[in-house]
Amino acid sequence: MGQKIDYKNVFYPPGGILLWVLITLELITFGAGLIALAISSRENPELYHQSRLQLNTTYGAVNTLFLLTSGYFMAMTVLKVKQQNISKAAFYNKLAMLGGLLFLLLKSIEYYEKIQHGLTIGYNTFFTFYWLLTAFHVIHVIVGLVILFFMYLGLRKLKVEPNILNIEAGAAFWHMCDLIWLLLFPMLYLIL
Numbered sequence: 250m251g252q253k254i255d256y257k258n259v260f261y262p263p264g265g266i267l268l269w270v271l272i273t274l275e276l277i278t279f280g281a282g283l284i285a286l287a288i289s290s291r292e293n294p295e296l297y298h299q300s301r302l303q304l305n306t307t308y309g310a311v312n313t314l315f316l317l318t319s320g321y322f323m324a325m326t327v328l329k330v331k332q333q334n335i336s337k338a339a340f341y342n343k344l345a346m347l348g349g350l351l352f353l354l355l356k357s358i359e360y361y362e363k364i365q366h367g368l369t370i371g372y373n374t375f376f377t378f379y380w381l382l383t384a385f386h387v388i389h390v391i392v393g394l395v396i397l398f399f400m401y402l403g404l405r406k407l408k409v410e411p412n413i414l415n416i417e418a419g420a421a422f423w424h425m426c427d428l429i430w431l432l433l434f435p436m437l438y439l440i441l
Contacts, residue, residue: 268418272425275389279382279429283436286378293374300375301438303368308359309438312352313430319348320427323397323420330404330416338411339404342397345423349394356387379437386429393423 290297322345329338363369363376370380396419403411 265414265418268421272421275425276428279385279432282378282382282385283432286382286436289374289378296373297375300373300379301440303366304379304438305359305362306438308355309434312355313434315348315352315355316427316430319345319352320424322348323423326400326404327413327416327420330411330413335404335411338416339401342401342404346394346397346401349390349397349423349426352390353387353394356383382433382437386426386433389426389429393419393426396422 322341325341326338326345329335329341368376370377400416400419403415
């Protein structure tokens with residue numbers, strides 16, 4: 250690659266310290282939302298249980314598979330860049346984007362069905378949490394897809410050697426989206 254990474258540099262881990270501050274803050278924000286959801290569910294457990302039963306667990310599980318598979322392809326993208334196999338890295342990057350797009354497609358279908366049944370943000374407190382948490386996550390997935398798209402464009406410019414730190418930063422953000430969903434899915438679809 251020609252790029253020497255100084256592992257003792259304050260800006261390493263991948264993406265620099267500011268990216269990891271952002272990721273930490275995002276995880277704290279989602280964590281606070283999930284804690285508030287758990288506390289609120291104790292006030293009216295029957296309402297939360299009955300509301301959770303109105304979610305499609307299959308959609309949630311399939312979306313989990315989409316994001317985990319996409320995360321695997323993102324990890325392969327980073328690996329192939331490190332191995333200087335840029336064409337293979339671009340291929341895996343496309344597969345990672347496909348997983349994100351499939352997630353958004355299925356989430357859109359789920360949202361449409363919820364709206365059709367009147368299960369909107371104001372329906373009850375469970376659905377207020379559901380909409381706020383999942384919509385905030387969807388925004389992160391969209392931002393992640395934009396990052397992956399620009400990464401793909403950079404990889405397709407085979408004249409320019411990709412900056413591994415930028416690739417790792419994009420991958421870290423994408424994996425954050427995976428991690429957040431891995432927290433949201435069981436809390437919303439399985440536990441309450």
